[in-house]
Amino acid sequence: MGLTGMQVVLITLLAYVYNLDRYSTQIAGKVTILWGALTGFVLGDFKQGLEIGATLQLMSLGVSNLGGASMPDYGVAAIISTAIASTTGKGMAAGLAIGIPVGMLVMNLDVVVKIFNSYIARRAQTYADRKEFGKMRKIIPVATVIYPLEAALPVFLAVVFGKPVVEAVLNFMPKWFTVGLNVAGGMLPAVGFAMLLLYMPLSKYGYWLIVGFVLTAFLKVPIMGIALLGVAAAVRQYKALTEKNNSIDNSKNSSLEPNASGLTKEDMEDE
Amino acid sequence: MSDTKNIITKHDLLRASLRHYLGVSTFNYDTGIASAIVWELYPALRKIYKNDDELVASLDNHFKYYNCNPWLSPIITGATLAMEEKSGNKVLNAVQNIKTGLMGPLSGIGDSIIWVMMPTILGAIAGSMGKVGNPIGMWIFLGIYVLCFLLRPYMYLLGYRSGTALVSSLGSKLNAFTDAVSILGITVIGAIVASTVTIKVGWKFANSGVTISAQNILDQICPAVLPAIVTYVLYKLLKKKVKMSWLIVGIIIFSMLGAAIGLFKA
Numbered sequence: 001m002g003l004t005g006m007q008v009v010l011i012t013l014l015a016y017v018y019n020l021d022r023y024s025t026q027i028a029g030k031v032t033i034l035w036g037a038l039t040g041f042v043l044g045d046f047k048q049g050l051e052i053g054a055t056l057q058l059m060s061l062g063v064s065n066l067g068g069a070s071m072p073d074y075g076v077a078a079i080i081s082t083a084i085a086s087t088t089g090k091g092m093a094a095g096l097a098i099g100i101p102v103g104m105l106v107m108n109l110d111v112v113v114k115i116f117n118s119y120i121a122r123r124a125q126t127y128a129d130r131k132e133f134g135k136m137r138k139i140i141p142v143a144t145v146i147y148p149l150e151a152a153l154p155v156f157l158a159v160v161f162g163k164p165v166v167e168a169v170l171n172f173m174p175k176w177f178t179v180g181l182n183v184a185g186g187m188l189p190a191v192g193f194a195m196l197l198l199y200m201p202l203s204k205y206g207y208w209l210i211v212g213f214v215l216t217a218f219l220k221v222p223i224m225g226i227a228l229l230g231v232a233a234a235v236r237q238y239k240a241l242t243e244k245n246n247s248i249d250n251s252k253n254s255s256l257e258p259n260a261s262g263l264t265k266e267d268m269e270d271e
Numbered sequence: 272m273s274d275t276k277n278i279i280t281k282h283d284l285l286r287a288s289l290r291h292y293l294g295v296s297t298f299n300y301d302t303g304i305a306s307a308i309v310w311e312l313y314p315a316l317r318k319i320y321k322n323d324d325e326l327v328a329s330l331d332n333h334f335k336y337y338n339c340n341p342w343l344s345p346i347i348t349g350a351t352l353a354m355e356e357k358s359g360n361k362v363l364n365a366v367q368n369i370k371t372g373l374m375g376p377l378s379g380i381g382d383s384i385i386w387v388m389m390p391t392i393l394g395a396i397a398g399s400m401g402k403v404g405n406p407i408g409m410w411i412f413l414g415i416y417v418l419c420f421l422l423r424p425y426m427y428l429l430g431y432r433s434g435t436a437l438v439s440s441l442g443s444k445l446n447a448f449t450d451a452v453s454i455l456g457i458t459v460i461g462a463i464v465a466s467t468v469t470i471k472v473g474w475k476f477a478n479s480g481v482t483i484s485a486q487n488i489l490d491q492i493c494p495a496v497l498p499a500i501v502t503y504v505l506y507k508l509l510k511k512k513v514k515m516s517w518l519i520v521g522i523i524i525f526s527m528l529g530a531a532i533g534l535f536k537a
Contacts, residue, residue, distance in 0.1 A: 023296040026341060027420045030390040033401045033409045047404050054401025054409075057394045115519060117299035121306040121334070122515075128330045131323050133313070136330075140310040144296040180527030182537035186469035187501060187522050188300035191515065192336040193464050194505035195301055197457075199335055199367060205454050212461025217495040226462045227376035230455035234372075238451035242444050 003043075003087055003159060010042045011083055012156040018075045019151035024144055029075065033057040036078035040086070049082040052092050056081065056099070073110075076151045077103035083159045098166055102154050105169070108178055109150040111185045117143045208233065279356050283315045284349065284431055288424035290314075291348075294341035301515045303338030308348060315352055325360050332363045339374035340381030342423060347373050349430020350437065357438040358445070365449040372455035375463050389415070468498035473536030 003011075014035065022029030033053035040049015060074040081092070081099030088094050120143045127136035158166050202209075208230070215221040215229070290311035297307040309330055320326035339347060351366040393415060397408035441448050474485040489496055505518055529535035 020296075023298075024294055025292050025420065026294065027416050028413055030386065030394065031397070031409065031412050031416065032394070033397050034413055037401075037406060037409060046406075050401045050404060050406055050409070054398045057398035057401065061391050061394050061398070114299050115523075117297055117306075118301050118516070118519060121297065121299050121302045124306050124309065125331070125334045128309070128327060128334065131327060133317070133326075137310065137313060140297060140306045141293060143306070144293050147296045176527055176531035179535070179537045180523070180530035183470070183530055183535040184523045184526035186471075187498075187526060188519065190464065190468045190498060190502040190505055191301050191518055191522070192303050192338070193460055193468070194502050194509055195515070196336040196371060196460060197502075197506050198509055200371070200457050200460070201450070201453050202457070204450075205457050208454050208457040209461035209464075212458040212463075213465050213495070213499060216462040216465035217493065217499075221462075223375050223379035223459070223462055223466065227372070227379070227455065227459055230372065230458035233458065234451040234455045237454055238444075238447055241447035241450060 003083070007042055008156070008159055011039060011079060011159055012152050014038055014042065015076060015079050015155035016148045016152040018079065019148035020144070022075065023147050030060075031057075032060055032074045032078050035075045036082045039079045039082040043083065043086045045082075045086050048086060048092075049078075052082045052085060052095055052099075053078045055092065055096070073103040073106040073151065076106045076155060079155055080158045083155075084162070087159075087162075098158060098162075102158050102166060105154050105166075106151055108173075108181045109154070111181045111188075113147055113150050114185075114188075116146065277356070278318050279315055279352060279431070281428070283318065284352075284427045285424055287311050287315050287348070287352070288345055288427040291341065291345055291423075291427075294344075298338070300519060301336065302334060303336050304341070304344075305334050305337045308337055308344075309333045312348060312352060316355065319356050319359070328360050329355060329363065332367055335367060337370050337374060338378070339370075340378040340385065342385050342419070343377040343381040343426065344374070345423070345426035346430035346433070347377065349427040349432075350434030353431045353434030354438050357435070362438075362445065362449075365445060365452065368449055368452040368456050372452055372459055375459035385419070464498055464502050465495040468495075468502065470497040470501065471536050472497070473533050 018028070018035050021027055028034050033050065033056075036053020036056065037046060037050040040046045040052070043049070056074045056078045077096075077099040079099075080102050081095030083095070084098050085092050085095030120139055124136045124140050127133070127139065157169070197209075200206075211229070211233075212226055215226050216223075288311075290313075291307070293307040293310055294304060295307075297310075298304050299306075312333060313330070316326060316329050320329060347370055351369055354362045354366055354369075393408075393412040397412040400406075400408035438445075472485045472489060475482045476485065493499075508518060509515070526535060530537075
């Protein structure tokens with residue numbers, strides 16, 4: 001049983017909407033089962049879609065992509081597995097055999113899309129610096145529109161051309177390429193953190209990096225515990241700084257007329 | 272600047288919270304979701320800053336790396352919006368430090384509840400019911416997330432109110448506050464470098480029948496030592512004005528070469 005043109009369009013659209021929601025409104029990105037069921041509904045076999053979605057939902061339990069890390073795309077796997085299973089009539093096993101590899105393919109594409117997003121963000125900032133705010137506002141959502149293609153394109157190819165093409169694409173990509181992208185995906189967040197450090201007063205408080213690092217790497221303290229400790233350190237520093245300021249203010253106030261220090265501060269800022 | 276008149280209305284906050292849905296789709300490795308934050312705050316910031324130069328300074332500040340669980344991020348940006356409304360460009364450093372210091376902990380709470388705990392419990396129910404052809408678990412799963420979705424704009428209001436309260440209580444002590452809160456930010460960065468950056472060495476040494484993996488040796492000396500080194504090297508290169516795009520290209524090439532010779536594994 002083949003797919004009608006309408007069904008191909010609907011399934012591709014479903015993949016697009018799935019990914020769009022997953023990275024913007026974030027309602028049903030984790031409801032893997034829903035995407036299997038909806039694909040089943042489009043193909044006239046809601047129950048099979050539900051069952052395949054449920055299988056993938058159970059497989060995905062406990063696997064999550066935090067902090068922008070990449071993981072197999074179970075929603076895409078659910079859509080393709082259902083589509084393949086009902087078109088070939090070979091059931092769930094045949095569907096999963098293609099669905100999961102394509103889910104992995106989407107994971108690799110994800111790294112590419114995030115790199116493309118860097119370009120958009122940089123263009124947006126260039127526009128902002130040139131005070132071309134209209135252009136800035138227009139280019140940022142381009143990322144939102146392009147992002148879902150990482151799911152829609154592989155799904156389209158898989159449902160139109162089926163297993164041989166998917167396998168050909170997967171075989172065509174050498175191992176150093178897919179593994180390399182994966183490794184890069186793990187390493188690239190360091191760029192953002194390095195960038196962030198440029199704006200922090202490291203010469204003054206840089207040693208707190210060691211505290212955060214050691215607590216996480218060696219002691220596996222959850223981030224909340226580390227943040228609480230950071231708050232305690234910040235409170236201590238805040239008190240030390242305000243006490244010092246108060247004593248300066250007091251000494252000034254004793255020699256000058258009241259409020260003099262406050263006024264001079266403001267005057268200096270105006271100039 | 273410290274007049275009591277409010278520039279930002281509830282309508283502006285609702286607008287920002289709706290624009291916030293762009294969220295993760297703008298994620299990239301060098302600035303995180305910063306451009307989404309710029310996009311969501313732009314109309315409100317435009318109202319705050321009549322002067323173009325001041326607006327650009329504020330936008331540039333928001334273009335710096337920021338990544339937070341999108342469900343809880345509005346608490347932070349709501350608060351910093353209130354700060355910018357009250358004090359303008361003077362608070363940009365405080366804004367940056369608050370964003371950096373809170374994004375990790377709030378992501379920690381948000382990610383573990385919204386992306387791990389809830390999907391695991393609801394997914395287990397929906398999955399086991401769905402396997403026998405019963406969609407009720409699936410509808411419950413979806414329904415709860417729709418409900419949470421509808422509550423999200425409230426986060427902005429919450430953040431905005433706490434930001435307003437913070438600014439009015441700080442007053443002239445803002446500089447001390449900015450300075451102190453950077454400690455929180457730095458500590459959190461130290462932690463997320465160790466937890467988020469992952470580099471696994473694939474090499475193994477065979478020695479008289481016993482194979483030892485290089486990764487194990489590294490972990491015994493210092494866990495997450497490679498992420499720390501890579502971040503340090505990148506920081507030094509950025510300080511030397513090496514362009515960000517070259518660093519990204521360099522990492523990809525380095526990763527692929529490493530994967531080809533088996534130095535790194537996925």
